[in-house]
Amino acid sequence: MTEEWTEVGTSATTSFMEAGEELVLHYNDCNPGKADEVIVMCHGSGPGASGWANFSRNIGPFTQVGYRVILLDFPGWSKSAPIVCTGSRSDLNARAIKGLVDALGLGRIHLVGNSMGAHSAVPFALNWPEHVGRLVLMGGGTGGISTFAPMPTEGIKLAHKVYRDPTVDNLQQMLQTFVFDVSDLTDDLARQRLDGLLAHREHLDNFVKSATVNPKQYPDYGHRLSEITAKTLIIWGRNDRFVPFDSGLRLLAGIADSELHVFNKCGHWAQWEHYQRFNTLLLDFLRN
DSSP states (O other), X not given: OEEEEEETXXXXXXXXXXXTTTEEEEEEEESTTSOSXXXXXXXXXXXXXXXXXXXXXXXXXXXXXXXXXXXXXXXXXXXXXOOOOOSOHHHHHHHHHHHHHHHXXXXXXXXXXXXXXXXXXXXXXXXXXXXXXXXXXXXXSOOOOOSSSOSSOHHHHHHHHHHHSOOHHHHHHHHHHHOSOGGGOOHHHHHHHHHHHHHTHHHHHHHHHHHHHOSOOSOOOGGGGGGOOSEEEEEEETTOSSSOHXXXXXXXXXXXXXXXXXXXXXXXXXXXXXXXXXXXXXXXXHHO
């Protein structure tokens, strides 16, 4: 099913596709059929997350200069099919990206991953390097223990609290750890996110079940990072309370053709909190 609509000054559709493992996945396709270069943006694992919720501030600047932007909702999030993940969530999502590439007949794509999306982009780049143009990893990319921060982090603990008890108070507490400057976190934003959560209650229950069956949903790919050949931009918030900053340094050390940009006064949502500078940075990286 495909429904045409318009948002953020660009032509867009909301569509469903069948991927492997009998999964039906939802995605937003912005500038469909109008661009040779495709950016696939991959969201994080926060409760209520979706491609649109994570990247709504990052679509227009790219479609307006000719990119096709696809926002994929991973299995177990938003309008995509529910699932209990007993293995590696990173690998499951990487297969979902490959399903998108196959279903839409895409060639090379630029991958932009935030948090879980970055964890998922790495195994995709390792398994299907022929489909990767540029790689952008924000606040994630590999699992493992931080040298400096207690694990699980403050933000992860609060996210799991929302999954188990989805109240507006718990959600607002978690959202305040997402960003450095909480002034943009309106009550309407929290309510919209909560409504999205409760509209797919099965995703909450399945997330808890998945974490119970397999607490290590995101494997450590540190030993394979040297295999990534794509030019890579690593982006981190200096004040990230979800994924510690030293994870970004491990990515920088492991991926040969990589560079790191750190936003000061920035939490886990660099693409949202500093969206104008982020969009400029990403456009420059994709073009040069």
